[in-house]
Amino acid sequence: LYGFPPVLAGLLVYLALSNAGPLGALNWLFTPAGMILAQTILILPLITGVTISAVSALSRDVRDTARSLGAEGPRYLTAMLREARLGAITAVMVGFGRAISEVGAVLIVGGNIAGETRVLTTTIVLETQIGNFGFAVALGAILLAISFVIFFLLYRFQEATDE
Numbered sequence: 001l002y003g004f005p006p007v008l009a010g011l012l013v014y015l016a017l018s019n020a021g022p023l024g025a026l027n028w029l030f031t032p033a034g035m036i037l038a039q040t041i042l043i044l045p046l047i048t049g050v051t052i053s054a055v056s057a058l059s060r061d062v063r064d065t066a067r068s069l070g071a072e073g074p075r076y077l078t079a080m081l082r083e084a085r086l087g088a089i090t091a092v093m094v095g096f097g098r099a100i101s102e103v104g105a106v107l108i109v110g111g112n113i114a115g116e117t118r119v120l121t122t123t124i125v126l127e128t129q130i131g132n133f134g135f136a137v138a139l140g141a142i143l144l145a146i147s148f149v150i151f152f153l154l155y156r157f158q159e160a161t162d163e
Helices: 006-017 032-057 060-068 073-083 085-101 104-110 120-129 134-163
Strands: none
Touching: 006 032, 006 104, 032 073, 032 085, 032 104, 060 073, 073 085, 085 134, 104 120, 120 134
């Protein structure tokens, strides 16, 4: 599901959250909670896949040592994640990158309601559609700056955990 199209995720979440859908009773359609659900469906496969790859890349010696020291179940998983922490942080970075750049699912599920569910990416789309390109570019620069700051902080955290 690495390439799961965001608009398809948005459509499926929309259908699930609509009044006739199985999750309609939650009343999450056109709410931030619904948008978070759609984003989670998009980024969870990426974060999970990259984390599994990082843990799988650990040497057999690391796994054997953890088991010989008595790590089982949740303690074993915690030990493996701790050993693969650089890959796990990379997984979070990949997931965040997908989430911050996504527009399709949040536009469908959130409805782009001013003051309620409008986010930077959907605002950029709206401003571009009405021809307000200068404002759209300025918002894009803000989104890029936020992305750089978050990635810089995650990179620094990754470096700190590597020491």
